[in-house]
Amino acid sequence: MELTKLIVLLTEEIGIEPACSVMLGLPGDTKESVNRTINFVNSIPEISYSNFSIANPYPGTELYDWAKNSKHGLKLLINNFSEYKRYDYSPIEVNDLKQKDLVRLQKIGLVKIHLRPKRIFAAIKMLGFFNLVFLFFNFIKFPQVCIQKKGSLKHEANSLY
Numbered sequence: 001m002e003l004t005k006l007i008v009l010l011t012e013e014i015g016i017e018p019a020c021s022v023m024l025g026l027p028g029d030t031k032e033s034v035n036r037t038i039n040f041v042n043s044i045p046e047i048s049y050s051n052f053s054i055a056n057p058y059p060g061t062e063l064y065d066w067a068k069n070s071k072h073g074l075k076l077l078i079n080n081f082s083e084y085k086r087y088d089y090s091p092i093e094v095n096d097l098k099q100k101d102l103v104r105l106q107k108i109g110l111v112k113i114h115l116r117p118k119r120i121f122a123a124i125k126m127l128g129f130f131n132l133v134f135l136f137f138n139f140i141k142f143p144q145v146c147i148q149k150k151g152s153l154k155h156e157a158n159s160l161y
Contacts, residue, residue: 001040008046012046017048018044019049020050020051022050022051022109023053023054024052024102024105025054025090025093025094028073029095030097031101038108042112042113047113048119048122050109052105052106052110052113053086054092057074057091058081059081064076067092074092074094075092076092077099078091087103090102090103090106120132
């Protein structure tokens, strides 16, 4: 973990904005391990952006076979992947993480990283204060409404997440 922190610090020092992606719901994940991951990402102030995604076991992948056959703690909840949504939904459960747990932890991760002063100031600069407040409250209340309004400012800002 210390090496990760050092690499992020060095990345910022050479002028590259540090960012990371986190995948939730992988084999072996538990409530405890996901919370540790969220806290670890949040403990590195140089990370200005992080995406928290829930694993999606697409047909034809090893992850899909595992989830379909309930291996490695995974359980597939859908067969129709047209129902899949990037936020506010999980196509799987894993170990002690139910669907609602994964969605809640995804939101916690997103809120923790994006409510940092550094991230807020960057978003205000890009979108303007009132647009950002509007988007934030709508995302918290109605995440799918924000995501589905393609071509709108809401969609563009949501792509930040």
